[in-house]
Amino acid sequence: MTDRLTQLQICLDQMMEQFCATLNYIDKNHDFEPIDEHEPKMSDRHATVASPEEYSNTIDELSTDIILKTRQINKLIDSLPGVDVSTEEQMHKIDVLQKELVKIEDKKIAAVKEKESLQREVNDVINCFVSGIAESRQESTTEQ
Numbered sequence: 030m031t032d033r034l035t036q037l038q039i040c041l042d043q044m045m046e047q048f049c050a051t052l053n054y055i056d057k058n059h060d061f062e063p064i065d066e067h068e069p070k071m072s073d074r075h076a077t078v079a080s081p082e083e084y085s086n087t088i089d090e091l092s093t094d095i096i097l098k099t100r101q102i103n104k105l106i107d108s109l110p111g112v113d114v115s116t117e118e119q120m121h122k123i124d125v126l127q128k129e130l131v132k133i134e135d136k137k138i139a140a141v142k143e144k145e146s147l148q149r150e151v152n153d154v155i156n157c158f159v160s161g162i163a164e165s166r167q168e169s170t171t172e173q
Contacts, residue, residue, distance in 0.1 A: 037105045044098045051091040058084055 031039070058079040063070055079087065111119055 033105055033109055037102065037109075040098060040102045040105060044095065044102065047091070047095050047098060051088075051095065054087060054091060058087070060084070 058077060060078050060081070061070055061072055061076075
Protein backbone atom coordinates (compact mmCIF):
# COMPACT_ATOMS: atom_id res chain seq x y z
CA MET A 30 0.00 0.00 0.00
CA THR A 31 1.36 3.37 -0.97
CA ASP A 32 1.30 6.50 1.15
CA ARG A 33 -1.35 9.16 0.63
CA LEU A 34 0.93 11.60 -1.22
CA THR A 35 1.87 8.91 -3.72
CA GLN A 36 -1.80 8.00 -4.11
CA LEU A 37 -2.59 11.67 -4.68
CA GLN A 38 0.10 11.96 -7.34
CA ILE A 39 -1.18 8.81 -9.07
CA CYS A 40 -4.74 10.19 -9.03
CA LEU A 41 -3.60 13.51 -10.46
CA ASP A 42 -1.72 11.69 -13.22
CA GLN A 43 -4.81 9.59 -13.96
CA MET A 44 -6.97 12.71 -14.05
CA MET A 45 -4.62 14.37 -16.54
CA GLU A 46 -4.84 11.24 -18.69
CA GLN A 47 -8.64 11.41 -18.47
CA PHE A 48 -8.58 15.07 -19.53
CA CYS A 49 -6.35 14.24 -22.49
CA ALA A 50 -8.50 11.26 -23.48
CA THR A 51 -11.64 13.40 -23.26
CA LEU A 52 -10.16 16.18 -25.36
CA ASN A 53 -8.87 13.65 -27.85
CA TYR A 54 -12.33 12.07 -28.13
CA ILE A 55 -13.96 15.46 -28.61
CA ASP A 56 -11.39 16.41 -31.24
CA LYS A 57 -11.75 13.19 -33.20
CA ASN A 58 -15.51 12.58 -32.96
CA HIS A 59 -17.27 15.95 -32.85
CA ASP A 60 -19.66 17.11 -35.49
CA PHE A 61 -18.64 20.26 -37.29
CA GLU A 62 -21.32 22.50 -35.79
CA PRO A 63 -20.97 26.18 -36.67
CA ILE A 64 -20.58 28.66 -33.82
CA ASP A 65 -22.59 31.32 -35.59
CA GLU A 66 -25.85 30.44 -37.26
CA HIS A 67 -24.76 32.35 -40.39
CA GLU A 68 -21.70 30.16 -40.89
CA PRO A 69 -21.95 27.13 -43.14
CA LYS A 70 -21.51 23.70 -41.50
CA MET A 71 -18.01 22.40 -42.13
CA SER A 72 -17.30 18.83 -43.09
CA ASP A 73 -14.31 16.57 -43.47
CA ARG A 74 -14.67 13.35 -45.39
CA HIS A 75 -11.75 11.80 -43.43
CA ALA A 76 -13.27 12.58 -40.02
CA THR A 77 -15.11 9.93 -38.03
CA VAL A 78 -18.10 11.80 -36.64
CA ALA A 79 -20.00 9.97 -33.92
CA SER A 80 -23.78 9.92 -33.93
CA PRO A 81 -25.27 12.61 -31.67
CA GLU A 82 -26.58 10.00 -29.23
CA GLU A 83 -23.27 8.09 -29.06
CA TYR A 84 -21.31 11.33 -28.76
CA SER A 85 -23.54 12.60 -25.94
CA ASN A 86 -23.39 9.27 -24.05
CA THR A 87 -19.62 9.08 -24.34
CA ILE A 88 -19.20 12.70 -23.21
CA ASP A 89 -21.46 11.98 -20.22
CA GLU A 90 -19.41 8.91 -19.33
CA LEU A 91 -16.09 10.74 -19.68
CA SER A 92 -17.44 13.65 -17.61
CA THR A 93 -18.63 11.27 -14.89
CA ASP A 94 -15.17 9.65 -14.77
CA ILE A 95 -13.54 13.06 -14.31
CA ILE A 96 -16.02 14.01 -11.58
CA LEU A 97 -15.40 10.72 -9.72
CA LYS A 98 -11.64 11.20 -9.98
CA THR A 99 -12.02 14.76 -8.65
CA ARG A 100 -13.98 13.43 -5.65
CA GLN A 101 -11.30 10.81 -5.03
CA ILE A 102 -8.61 13.50 -5.13
CA ASN A 103 -10.58 15.72 -2.73
CA LYS A 104 -11.00 12.79 -0.34
CA LEU A 105 -7.24 12.12 -0.41
CA ILE A 106 -6.47 15.80 0.18
CA ASP A 107 -8.85 15.87 3.15
CA SER A 108 -7.15 12.81 4.63
CA LEU A 109 -3.69 14.37 4.54
CA PRO A 110 -2.19 15.07 7.96
CA GLY A 111 -1.99 18.68 8.97
CA VAL A 112 -5.34 19.78 7.60
CA ASP A 113 -6.96 21.98 10.29
CA VAL A 114 -3.98 21.44 12.61
CA SER A 115 -1.90 24.35 13.85
CA THR A 116 1.86 24.53 13.42
CA GLU A 117 2.34 24.21 17.20
CA GLU A 118 0.27 21.02 17.30
CA GLN A 119 2.24 19.57 14.39
CA MET A 120 5.56 20.45 16.08
CA HIS A 121 4.36 18.90 19.36
CA LYS A 122 3.40 15.70 17.55
CA ILE A 123 6.81 15.61 15.85
CA ASP A 124 8.53 16.00 19.24
CA VAL A 125 6.46 13.19 20.76
CA LEU A 126 7.18 10.90 17.80
CA GLN A 127 10.88 11.76 17.90
CA LYS A 128 11.10 10.88 21.62
CA GLU A 129 9.27 7.63 20.94
CA LEU A 130 11.70 6.87 18.14
CA VAL A 131 14.69 7.43 20.44
CA LYS A 132 13.23 5.01 23.02
CA ILE A 133 12.63 2.38 20.35
CA GLU A 134 16.15 2.87 18.96
CA ASP A 135 17.59 2.38 22.48
CA LYS A 136 15.59 -0.86 22.82
CA LYS A 137 16.92 -1.99 19.44
CA ILE A 138 20.53 -1.30 20.47
CA ALA A 139 20.01 -3.25 23.72
CA ALA A 140 18.45 -6.15 21.81
CA VAL A 141 21.38 -6.22 19.35
CA LYS A 142 23.88 -6.28 22.24
CA GLU A 143 21.95 -9.11 23.92
CA LYS A 144 21.85 -11.01 20.62
CA GLU A 145 25.62 -10.66 20.21
CA SER A 146 26.18 -11.81 23.82
CA LEU A 147 23.95 -14.84 23.30
CA GLN A 148 25.75 -15.66 20.04
CA ARG A 149 29.08 -15.62 21.89
CA GLU A 150 27.68 -17.93 24.58
CA VAL A 151 26.29 -20.33 21.98
CA ASN A 152 29.62 -20.31 20.12
CA ASP A 153 31.47 -21.07 23.38
CA VAL A 154 29.10 -23.99 24.12
CA ILE A 155 29.52 -25.33 20.57
CA ASN A 156 33.31 -25.00 20.78
CA CYS A 157 33.33 -26.78 24.14
CA PHE A 158 31.10 -29.54 22.78
CA VAL A 159 33.24 -29.96 19.63
CA SER A 160 36.43 -30.00 21.71
CA GLY A 161 34.97 -32.68 23.97
CA ILE A 162 34.02 -34.81 20.95
CA ALA A 163 37.47 -34.36 19.43
CA GLU A 164 39.19 -35.32 22.68
CA SER A 165 37.02 -38.40 23.12
CA ARG A 166 37.81 -39.52 19.58
CA GLN A 167 41.51 -38.99 20.10
CA GLU A 168 41.40 -41.02 23.30
CA SER A 169 39.52 -43.83 21.60
CA THR A 170 41.99 -43.94 18.68
CA THR A 171 45.02 -43.98 21.00
CA GLU A 172 43.54 -46.83 23.07
CA GLN A 173 43.16 -49.02 20.03
